[in-house]
Amino acid sequence: MEADAERAVSGGGRRSFIVRVALMVGLGSIAASVGGIAARYLYPLKAIRLKRRIFLAPAADVPTGRGKAYRLPDGGTALVTDTGTEIVALSDVCPHLGCKVHYEGAQGRFVCPCHGGVFEKDGTAIAGPPAEEGKNLKRYAISRVGQNLFIDIEETIQP
Amino acid sequence: MNQDATAPPAGEPVAPHGGRPLPLPKSRAGRWLQRRLPIDLDALRYSSNEPVPNHLKHWWWCLGGTPAMLFAVQAVTGILLSFYYVPDPSQAYESVKRVSTIVPFGWFLRSIHRWSSNLMIAAVILHMMRVFFTGAYRKPRELNWMIGIGLLGATLFFGFTGYSLVYEQLSYWGATVAGNLTEAVPIIGPYLARLLRGGEMVGDNTLTRFFILHIGILPALITALLGAHVLLFRLHGVTEFEFESPKLRGSEEKKTFPFFPDHVMTELIVGIGLAFVLTCLAVIFPVGLAEKANPLQTPPHIKPEWYFFWTFRWLKLTGLTFAVLSIGFFGFLALAWPFVDAAIRRRRPASELSVRLGILAVCALVVLTVWEAFATH
Numbered sequence: 001m002e003a004d005a006e007r008a009v010s011g012g013g014r015r016s017f018i019v020r021v022a023l024m025v026g027l028g029s030i031a032a033s034v035g036g037i038a039a040r041y042l043y044p045l046k047a048i049r050l051k052r053r054i055f056l057a058p059a060a061d062v063p064t065g066r067g068k069a070y071r072l073p074d075g076g077t078a079l080v081t082d083t084g085t086e087i088v089a090l091s092d093v094c095p096h097l098g099c100k101v102h103y104e105g106a107q108g109r110f111v112c113p114c115h116g117g118v119f120e121k122d123g124t125a126i127a128g129p130p131a132e133e134g135k136n137l138k139r140y141a142i143s144r145v146g147q148n149l150f151i152d153i154e155e156t157i158q159p
Numbered sequence: 160m161n162q163d164a165t166a167p168p169a170g171e172p173v174a175p176h177g178g179r180p181l182p183l184p185k186s187r188a189g190r191w192l193q194r195r196l197p198i199d200l201d202a203l204r205y206s207s208n209e210p211v212p213n214h215l216k217h218w219w220w221c222l223g224g225t226p227a228m229l230f231a232v233q234a235v236t237g238i239l240l241s242f243y244y245v246p247d248p249s250q251a252y253e254s255v256k257r258v259s260t261i262v263p264f265g266w267f268l269r270s271i272h273r274w275s276s277n278l279m280i281a282a283v284i285l286h287m288m289r290v291f292f293t294g295a296y297r298k299p300r301e302l303n304w305m306i307g308i309g310l311l312g313a314t315l316f317f318g319f320t321g322y323s324l325v326y327e328q329l330s331y332w333g334a335t336v337a338g339n340l341t342e343a344v345p346i347i348g349p350y351l352a353r354l355l356r357g358g359e360m361v362g363d364n365t366l367t368r369f370f371i372l373h374i375g376i377l378p379a380l381i382t383a384l385l386g387a388h389v390l391l392f393r394l395h396g397v398t399e400f401e402f403e404s405p406k407l408r409g410s411e412e413k414k415t416f417p418f419f420p421d422h423v424m425t426e427l428i429v430g431i432g433l434a435f436v437l438t439c440l441a442v443i444f445p446v447g448l449a450e451k452a453n454p455l456q457t458p459p460h461i462k463p464e465w466y467f468f469w470t471f472r473w474l475k476l477t478g479l480t481f482a483v484l485s486i487g488f489f490g491f492l493a494l495a496w497p498f499v500d501a502a503i504r505r506r507r508p509a510s511e512l513s514v515r516l517g518i519l520a521v522c523a524l525v526v527l528t529v530w531e532a533f534a535t536h
Contacts, residue, residue, distance in 0.1 A: 019424075020424075023424060023427055023428065023431070026431040027427065027430075027431065030431065030434050034235065037264045037267065037268070038235075038239055040263045040264055041239060041242075041262060041263055041264045041265060041268060042239070042242060045261070045262075045263070159261055
């Protein structure tokens with residue numbers, strides 16, 4: 001063993017050059033493997049998306065003209081309003097930069113506290129950055145079976 | 160917008176701290192860099208490629224660099240593991256399980272972390288044996304031996320806090336036993352144990368404390384001690400020995416070879432070998448996960464990691480207080496050995512006592528370790 005080491009370190013000559021190149025290749029491949037493994041290890045796994053339809057509430061429970069908040073199993077909130085002509089379920093996430101909107105009773109509108117986005121009861125953006133960008137509140141699909149309302153949600157599971 | 164009045168005009172040599180002007184680099188880029196980074200490359204070369212004795216070509220003399228390289232492996236894999244680890248008794252075990260089963264390459268990084276900790280302890284022990292049996296700890300290197308003992312202690316404590324974090328049965332009951340052992344130290348024991356556990360028993364505070372020790376305090380301590388260890392070693396130079404073997408002694412005209420790049424290259428070969436061995440160990444023997452910690456039930460057979468086997472067997476052979484006190488005494492004796500040895504050699508210059516005691520100590524440790532490894536109780 002020590003004879004090999006002696007040759008490896010004795011400097012000069014073709015053998016020494018080969019040893020140097022082998023060392024560089026060895027160290028380089030270790031560094032590349034470590035980098036690749038670390039990147040794969042740190043980058044999150046692809047999230048699993050599940051679509052399903054769940055019971056929301058009896059239709060009679062939805063108030064007319066103002067939003068009622070329902071917590072959803074995916075952690076989000078649906079603001080459900082009977083506009084008079086239809087029942088709409090809106091996501092409370094502002095389409096601008098993701099803050100949570102709330103219902104302002106005096107104005108009869110949804111307002112985002114972050115940058116002053118204002119939305120109609122049906123989710124249409126009418127003022128602030130969302131209106132400028134033409135982005136309305138996201139709507140959940142609502143279906144009515146008999147007297148009950150069902151909502152289509154998309155859950156994201158991060159493994 | 161102000162020009163620095165003290166900066167020499169372009170093309171003039173730079174003199175750091177008003178000292179000797181540095182040799183002017185030929186290229187424009189070199190001059191640009193030298194102005195921003197006024198390092199004396201000649202001085203750097205002089206202090207890094209000192210001649211080292213020929214016996215450093217022997218693999219035994221590469222063992223000092225091995226724990227340092229393994230420590231670097233520990234740092235890289237440890238930082239990566241801490242991305243997913245949750246230091247909370249209710250989630251710690253699950254987070255380790257998640258890393259081992261779901262996260263890509265998690266099992267591999269965890270296995271490398273565990274195996275390199277085991278190899279690091281083995282390498283530290285082998286390095287210590289080499290230094291001890293060649294008498295390299297003697298004057299004027301006593302201080303570096305003591306720093307080395309500190310590094311050994313820190314490495315063992317590192318291993319202990321590490322396997323406590325997994326929060327399997329051994330983690331919990333190992334911490335409980337260690338806490339009660341600490342309590343057996345006269346006078347300061349109960350206070351020390353409470354400080355270590357963050358309470359009367361192993362609980363929520365304990366895991367947080369072990370986590371902070373493992374990822375913050377011990378790495379900083381080892382880095383500082385390692386820095387001092389290497390600095391002292393570089394200042395003193397490598398211990399010169401007289402050898403019979405011409406391979407170790409070198410020829411009359413060529414007794415030394417340069418530290419950089421020759422010895423560094425030998426160390427790099429060792430590093431590549433280590434990477435290979437670690438990968439094989441991690442792939443062939445990946446680290447598993449035992450039963451989750453259960454504070455209500457001590458498992459029927461519980462053993463610490465192999466490097467604590469000897470203390471466990473010693474504890475069973477002697478009483479609690481005696482075992483704790485004697486282990487403390489052995490530790491102190493190891494720390495103070497360069498001075499004890501010097502005192503013996505002043506009276507009897509030809510004394511071989513240190514070698515005999517060393518062989519005795521190694522045999523005793525091996526016997527106790529093997530005994531514990533094969534004994535069921």
